[in-house]
Amino acid sequence: MAGLAASFGSGAMTNAIEEIEFADVILATGTNTTENHPIVGMYVKRAVRKRGARLIVIEPREIPLAKYSTLFLRQKPGTDVAWINGMMNVIIAEGLQAKEFVEKRTEGFEEVRKIVEKYTPAYVESITGIPAEQLKAAARLYATAPKATILYAMGITQHKTGTDNVRSLANLAMLCGKVGFESCGINPLRGQNNVQGACDMGCLPNVFPAYQNVALDGPRANFEKAWGVSLPAKPGLTVVEMSRAAGEGKLKALYCMGENMMISDPDLNHLEKSLKKLELFVVQDIFLTETAELADVVLPSACFAEKGGTFTNTERRVQRVRKAVEPPGEARTDWEIVADLSNRMGYPMKYGKPRDVWSEIRQLTPSYAGITYERLERELIQWPCPNEGHPGTQFLHREKFSRGLGLMSAIEYTPPAEETDPEYPVILTTGRILEHFHTGTMSRNSRILEETVNENFVEINPNDASNFNIIDGELVSVSTRRGSIRIKARVSGRPKPNVVFIPFHFVEAAANQLTIDALDPACKIPEFKVCACKIEKIDM
Numbered sequence: 001m002a003g004l005a006a007s008f009g010s011g012a013m014t015n016a017i018e019e020i021e022f023a024d025v026i027l028a029t030g031t032n033t034t035e036n037h038p039i040v041g042m043y044v045k046r047a048v049r050k051r052g053a054r055l056i057v058i059e060p061r062e063i064p065l066a067k068y069s070t071l072f073l074r075q076k077p078g079t080d081v082a083w084i085n086g087m088m089n090v091i092i093a094e095g096l097q098a099k100e101f102v103e104k105r106t107e108g109f110e111e112v113r114k115i116v117e118k119y120t121p122a123y124v125e126s127i128t129g130i131p132a133e134q135l136k137a138a139a140r141l142y143a144t145a146p147k148a149t150i151l152y153a154m155g156i157t158q159h160k161t162g163t164d165n166v167r168s169l170a171n172l173a174m175l176c177g178k179v180g181f182e183s184c185g186i187n188p189l190r191g192q193n194n195v196q197g198a199c200d201m202g203c204l205p206n207v208f209p210a211y212q213n214v215a216l217d218g219p220r221a222n223f224e225k226a227w228g229v230s231l232p233a234k235p236g237l238t239v240v241e242m243s244r245a246a247g248e249g250k251l252k253a254l255y256c257m258g259e260n261m262m263i264s265d266p267d268l269n270h271l272e273k274s275l276k277k278l279e280l281f282v283v284q285d286i287f288l289t290e291t292a293e294l295a296d297v298v299l300p301s302a303c304f305a306e307k308g309g310t311f312t313n314t315e316r317r318v319q320r321v322r323k324a325v326e327p328p329g330e331a332r333t334d335w336e337i338v339a340d341l342s343n344r345m346g347y348p349m350k351y352g353k354p355r356d357v358w359s360e361i362r363q364l365t366p367s368y369a370g371i372t373y374e375r376l377e378r379e380l381i382q383w384p385c386p387n388e389g390h391p392g393t394q395f396l397h398r399e400k401f402s403r404g405l406g407l408m409s410a411i412e413y414t415p416p417a418e419e420t421d422p423e424y425p426v427i428l429t430t431g432r433i434l435e436h437f438h439t440g441t442m443s444r445n446s447r448i449l450e451e452t453v454n455e456n457f458v459e460i461n462p463n464d465a466s467n468f469n470i471i472d473g474e475l476v477s478v479s480t481r482r483g484s485i486r487i488k489a490r491v492s493g494r495p496k497p498n499v500v501f502i503p504f505h506f507v508e509a510a511a512n513q514l515t516i517d518a519l520d521p522a523c524k525i526p527e528f529k530v531c532a533c534k535i536e537k538i539d540m
Contacts, residue, residue: 023184029058031151076499078416145178159530320373
């Protein structure tokens with residue numbers, strides 16, 4: 001990942017969304033694009049239907065995008081490194097790699113070649129369930145395309161091996177010379193509108209804004225000088241690590257902004273016990289969420305339409321946000337609440353308006369330095385934009401990678417943290433649906449959306465439904481080692497046999513009561529996409 005730090009390391013798209021339409025081949029994996037990112041999905045469909053692009057979909061569940069695909073491969077959840085290594089095995093064995101690109105612009109190829117030698121199509125089929133001939137066809141189609149782009153989302157990252165999955169996709173793109181060119185690249189699709197902007201601004205425990213490592217003396221000294229304080233060199237805790245620390249009595253207070261942990265985090269039963277052990281729990285949000293109900297103090301904040309500022313979207317594009325209406329009641333904007341708290345606690349924050357905050361961002365965030373409010377009145381600029389004369393960067397790594405040579409990493413497949421067994425024989429995977437957004441904080445307050453889908457369901461393959469003597473619409477129990485929920489069965493051919501799917505939006509039958517809190521050792525993302533469960537018929 002270090003070889004593509006400016007893009008893959010930060011989770012930003014290397015290329016622009018509009019470029020997807022002009023790709024010859026699109027490889028979409030771990031992304032239910034048309035339901036979770038409908039605008040991006042529109043570009044994918046237009047590329048296929050109007051421009052003849054060929055689409056490879058690699059998903060364990062038959063998503064709507066599959067009907068537009070040239071190839072649809074269905075892998076066992078949690079086996080992504082294996083099939084990616086298998087594609088590289090085919091590409092190298094058949095001499096389809098971009099030899100000049102690999103030689104001149106990357107390093108680590110020999111180590112990768114040695115690792116993937118054993119990942120023959122037959123061996124990969126034994127791990128993933130993808131037929132060997134389908135894997136070969138996908139590898140050839142991607143490698144030989146003049147322009148090919150990779151799209152992925154949380155189906156790739158939300159695993160114990162999420163970092164390895166992303167690095168493997170980076171290997172594949174570099175092996176085929178599909179980075180640093182228009183309509184190519186590797187393009188993660190962020191889960192919410194300003195996730196990219198929040199990460200860019202340092203809302204991660206190990207970096208300052210612009211992904212400047214807190215452990216490095218140089219960046220830390222710059223922020224210490226600007227803020228007039230001494231800053232720790234040790235990274236902080238991630239979300240799940242904080243809840244664990246609270247449960248162990250090591251974390252005494254928690255301030256939660258705009259995050260409904262009691263639906264979105266794994267192993268909710270354990271999380272609730274941990275939050276109740278806190279001496280002080282503060283929640284700042286636009287509604288009284290399930291998480292806010294556990295708080296000692298609730299600070300009402302303004303929603304997106306009630307404040308000004310900027311958002312940065314998944315393609316690194318910075319966009320002005322302008323207040324449309326006044327916040328209701330005592331609600332205030334997030335920056336005003338934070339600044340007022342800071343002032344009262346003894347550290348002065350003398351911002352008068354959002355533009356003042358933006359001025360500081362430009363001074364301390366090199367990739368944003370050239371993006372002024374005046375420019376944003378007439379332009380939508382993609383970072384990096386190092387100075388005011390710079391046009392912004394449509395796609396990354398045009399001439400070279402951020403570290404010089406792109407680093408290819410030799411990665412072995414490792415299984416998920418929890419595999420099926422006789423007691424828990426079925427794989428559970430979770431995700432989103434078109435009608436609801438994230439934890440439902442906003443979408444379930446919409447009468448039309450709530451009337452459209454007002455209860456949760458578990459998708460079960462017809463073969464499994466027959467084996468468990470379950471009929472469509474019947475109430476069933478889904479259990480893991482962490483909890484159990486009662487939920488309606490939806491018998492469908494969309495999931496693979498021995499795999500069930502549950503959306504996570506619904507508190508009444510919360511999928512995350514079941515999920516495991518196993519973490520990726522590098523980025524600490526929980527393994528939401530794979531755990532072992534059992535399905536039982538409920539006798540009424």
